[in-house]
Amino acid sequence: MxxxxxxxxxxxxxEVAGLRERDxxxxxxxxxxxxxxxxxxxxxxxxxxPRPRQETGxxxxxxxxxxxxxxxxxxxxxxxxxxxxxxxxxxxGWSDPATHPRRGGRSENHEMWFGLDEIDRLAxxxxxxxxxxxDEPPDxxxxxxxDPPE
Numbered sequence: 001m002x003x004x005x006x007x008x009x010x011x012x013x014x015e016v017a018g019l020r021e022r023d024x025x026x027x028x029x030x031x032x033x034x035x036x037x038x039x040x041x042x043x044x045x046x047x048x049x050p051r052p053r054q055e056t057g058x059x060x061x062x063x064x065x066x067x068x069x070x071x072x073x074x075x076x077x078x079x080x081x082x083x084x085x086x087x088x089x090x091x092x093g094w095s096d097p098a099t100h101p102r103r104g105g106r107s108e109n110h111e112m113w114f115g116l117d118e119i120d121r122l123a124x125x126x127x128x129x130x131x132x133x134x135d136e137p138p139d140x141x142x143x144x145x146x147d148p149p150e
Contacts, residue, residue: 004137005127012060013123015144019064024147027126029057029138055079058133060126061109069114071122073129077108081133088132092125 015025032055056078063070075097076086090096094110110129114122130138 004139005131008130008138009123009127012126013119015146016062016064016069016122017119019062019069019146021064021066024061024063026059026061026143026145026147027138028059028061028143028145029134030141030143031055031057058130060130062122068116069119069122071112071114071126072107072109073112073126074133075109079133085132089129092128092132094125094129 012027015027019025056074058079059074061072073089073094075081077097086096089110094112097108097110112122112125
């Protein structure tokens, strides 16, 4: 199973390295069977296309800026997670959506910002975060959505 996580990390590193300024990438697990989450905020993706939502699968998303890359990891606003999982994400260095001042827009997710020379670190921390939230590594059911698409 570690090999599958390493393959995911390596693919993620390559995909993020290929982003151009203002490109976005969302890597997501299929959503579980619909179960409404009461009083949850609309799912937002970089301030675009708000939509009502059900509980989501695990995901990470990225946006490339001229000076770095913004990364987000799904939070308890969109998916059920234990307090232990949240604390492990915080220990990895992800922001706490409840207290973190937002840079630019508003996000309910865990955030991190990386320099363009930190793509290896970014890929590892994202793989680690997804592993905290579920044992199974990403597989062929996951989607890799780039905007603008190639």
